[in-house]
């Protein structure tokens with residue numbers, strides 16, 4: 001017999017069905033499932049009732065039944081993924097891999113839509129929350145430990161990179177993780193770019209084993225050499241389409257403790273007048289630097305202030321070594337006039353805690369990729385530098401066009417170098433599905449982000465037109481991979497990978513009915 005709360009859940013589902021449009025059917029290639037069809041509403045309600053019975057009402061909470069529901073429904077970094085836009089039918093606060101298996105079995109057998117949230121930092125709307133579906137929250141699964149015997153770090157998905165790095169810091173080690181402390185482990189599934197990447201490859205290149213709950217609830221442990229080696233490789237950049245990861249075991253990197261200030265560097269702030277010199281310097285750094293100790297992150301920021309759009313240019317430059325080596329590696333940047341710098345000795349943990357991006361506003365990402373350009377320039381490389389200038393011009397153009405908009409708070413253009421050393425080390429560690437070409441040298445992943453004002457719950461259409469214009473017109477070097485973690489939800493990132501065909505084959509093997517393409521949000525093209 002139905003309990004009162006179950007009756008309410010089904011009643012709501014039935015009412016929603018009556019008002020919903022005719023069944024939309026399963027989408028075959030959308031970044032989010034068609035979640036408002038009557039079938040989806042009923043499937044989600046039935047799944048939640050089933051899960052409340054098997055796991056209990058404190059683990060499986062609905063909008064009316066659980067004290068943590070609203071906290072979790074508003075936990076995502078981008079406010080576009082908050083409760084005002086998405087009310088999951090239920091949130092499953094998993095405490096163990098078995099809970100994930102139980103949830104996935106119910107979701108699969110009921111044909112329900114679902115989504116997973118770890119650190120909540122997706123820049124894609126609807127990728128870490130859901131309407132008329134089940135949200136699996138990893139907020140209670142955040143254990144992290146270091147094993148000195150194997151020199152590995154175990155990470156449950158709910159941990160942030162800042163917390164993971166702090167927990168293992170006393171051992172003098174760190175995982176290859178995010179550059180911003182409160183970002184979560186979903187970073188690994190998109191490949192992951194880290195301050196340790198020049199010397200360690202993509203973050204995901206450092207997997208030792210990955211526990212994965214497949215769509216039908218089966219648990220497998222994938223390693224580089226076991227029968228799931230294909231899945232292991234697919235999870236290095238393939239995103240969430242292959243199953244739910246419940247534990248990552250990764251190689252530990254010996255970076256020292258917080259007392260070991262092995263890095264030299266800091267944040268350099270440049271005036272707007274330095275832009276023209278900075279863009280070629282970024283292009284040169286990606287192509288000419290093969291020093292695994294040097295790491296660069298670049299932020300061109302426009303903030304909507306009382307006196308109009310205010311630019312800030314802030315570069316994070318670090319060197320694992322002495323000030324003298326820092327000066328040598330970053331000579332071109334240091335020769336460009338800057339207004340302030342925090343340069344000094346730093347520990348690895350200091351790097352991870354150096355910059356943060358606040359929660360609470362709507363955000364949208366878009367990406368591109370540009371080849372690095374050697375400073376021993378000729379005519380072709382000058383043309384390639386023009387691509388950097390045009391990318392910046394289009395970013396600047398967007399900011400000026402919407403300068404009077406009260407609906408935007410800021411924009412960001414960021415270039416992240418992927419050095420030749422990183423590409424080489426990735427291949428040496430077994431390769432990943434991103435698989436950048438070895439012959440083209442280093443390149444820069446480009447992120448264009450728009451931060452909307454507080455209280456703006458959806459991207460206004462006129463602003464969206466400007467963002468789409470940037471996506472369609474910004475230069476992009478053919479043959480280089482886009483970066484899954486910093487792209488628009490509708491960009492064909494996987495198709496830009498070197499191992500796209502392999503990825504499609506592995507997906508067909510592990511999810512033959514394409515359940516995940518039809519029932520959860522994520523990258524396109526499988």
Ligand SMILES: Cc1cc2nc3c(=O)[nH]c(=O)nc-3n(C[C@H](O)[C@H](O)[C@H](O)COP(=O)(O)OP(=O)(O)OC[C@H]3O[C@@H](n4cnc5c(N)ncnc54)[C@H](O)[C@@H]3O)c2cc1C
Nearest residue numbers: 116118119120121122128179184185186187192193240245
């Ligand atoms: C401020 C900021 C800084 C960033 N810095 C970096 C950076 O330095 N380097 C970098 O590479 N990226 C960076 N990113 C991008 C970030 O890595 C991605 O957005 C990443 O997906 C976030 O992971 P998460 O766990 O925090 O997010 P979530 O939103 O929880 O998850 C992201 C996606 O992965 C899926 N997912 C998460 N965990 C699992 C799991 N265990 N199993 C299956 N699917 C799962 C989710 O469903 C969702 O689709 C940054 C993003 C922001 C907003």
